[in-house]
Amino acid sequence: MRPVPPRSDLERLSEGQTLYPVGLTITEAAALNASQLVKAVPDELGWRVTAEYWVGTVARGDLVVRVAPKIGAVQVLRLLAMADGASDLAIDDERVEVADDADLSAVLARMFVLEAERALAAGPLRGYRSEDQTLPVLRGRLRLRDQYLRRFGQLSPLEVTVDEWTIDTAENRLIRSAALALLALPGLTGAVEADLRRVDRMLVEAERLVPGVSTPAWQPTRLNARLHALLGLANLTLRHVSVESTAGEMVVHGFRVNMAHLFERLMARLLADVDPAWSAQVTLPLDHRQTLVIRPDLVRDDGTGWTGVADTKYKILDDAGKVSNADIYQVVTYCARLGLTIGHLIYADGGTPPPVYEVVGTDAAIAVHRIDLTALPGDLRAQVSALAVTLGPTTVTQPCGR
Known part of the structure; x- marks a missing residue:
């Protein structure tokens, strides 16, 4: 009979890993499925728990599930900062001083208290x-x-x-609310927890934000310059930390990141920084009756019409660099709809791209590009800058309606 792994193994999952069989109650499985961090499916000997594109931590009572990203927690937070446009937030591995296998919650909380110690050394900003x-x-x-x-x-x-x-300013509300959100996460060290409580006490006069309500706007000025990096971390925290009432009476806490969405947002942000004609997630009708739609990840419009299209794929190509048929079909459809002679697929792994696919029976060719997500921010921006030159503008074969 197949041995049943201990439930504690759920705290050591990696991206793409499956654990089976796992002993869960129906309520626990429903809560984990609702969290989206993992997928729990019933099987003959127990539950089959699969980690796909989400990374992070969720906790429901004494049940804790952690999914470690392939590229490391510190690098994920770097990419989040870049995707969110937090230019003031520099993440230094040596300063954070956490283990290589530390989960996202631990790394984020450690970064937050280190930045809070520096930013609030002179006291809270009034x-x-x-x-x-x-x-x-x-x-x-x-x-x-x-x-x-x-x-x-x-x-x-x-x-x-x-x-x-x-003290009850938009900046301090953000910082205090982020500290309290981090305190709810599992796996914090005693020292980090004490530092977060110190931030809470220092800013106790600032009103705590209501979960689900949009965060207050703040303007970067000379007066709040010392808080800019900390406010970037606070925004990042509140965007990705969730507290949910799901199946049963227990509350689910979690810090989760969808890596596929992160890659898409990152490419959109960095491409637009180089070439503002690029934008993300434009929905267009596919047929004349407008019953079908397409929604490319990235499109280029320089004011004269559609001049580029690309789709991001958080996938790793096989050793031969082979692309799946479904990915090609998708971009060929985009090219046909937009009247373009070339479309682009951008994959989240480094390496040499395969030759351009020239699709028989169409005017479309599909070019594949590979971005190394393990690169440091400067190198990553250089990759995308070079990519922007390759991506557009593209030849239009026919007028493309809106």
Whole structure:
């Protein structure tokens, strides 16, 4: 009989790995499926748990599942920062000082407390915040219209707008909320947890953001310059940390990243930095009745029409560099719809690309490109800059409708 691996093995999964058989309750399996980090499917001897494109950590009660990224947790956070446009956020392996196999939650929390220690060394940043108040005496600026409409000529109380000098600013709300979100994650060391609680106490006057509500906007200025990197980490944290009530009464906590989506967003951001004519996720009708649609990952429009199309694939090609038929079919369809003579496939692995595929019976050729996601930010930007020259503009074979 096949031995049943211990549940603790779920804390040591890698991208693309399958663990079977696993002892789970139906409620636990439903919670894990809802988290999207892994897929749990019932089988003869137990549950088959597969890690696909998601990496990170989720916890439901005493059940913890971790999926380690192939490229390492620190590199994933670098890519997230680049994809989110956090140019002030530099991630140094030596400064973070975590083990190579550390999970994303541990690395992010460690980075956060290190940056918070530096950014908040001089104390929390205060700022003015305008508030509408009703007061018995005049303070601030009188709102004449509200006074007339609400008080009907009465002289008291007064409707005023007051500029408060306070810690409860958009910046501090973001930082405190991120610290509290990180505290909910499993696997934190005692030292990191203590540092996160210290940040919470320092900013206790700042209102905690409600989960699911859009984060407040803040403007980079000279006054908040010391917080820029920390605010980048706070935004990154709040974007990817989730607290969910799923199957059962237990709450699921998690920090998860969809690597396929990350690769797509990263390519869109870096390509647009080089050539602003590129944009992401444009939905177009495929047939005349507009019952079918296409949604290429990347399209180029320089104002004269569609001049380029590309699709990102978070896949590793085989040793021969062979591309799947389905990937080719997809881009051929994009070329036919947009009237282009060449389309592009961008894969998330380094190496030599295969020759261009010239598709029989069409005017389309499909070029394959390979991006090394293990490269440092400067090298990665150089790869994409060279790619941008190759990608466009492209010859148009026919007028392409919108």
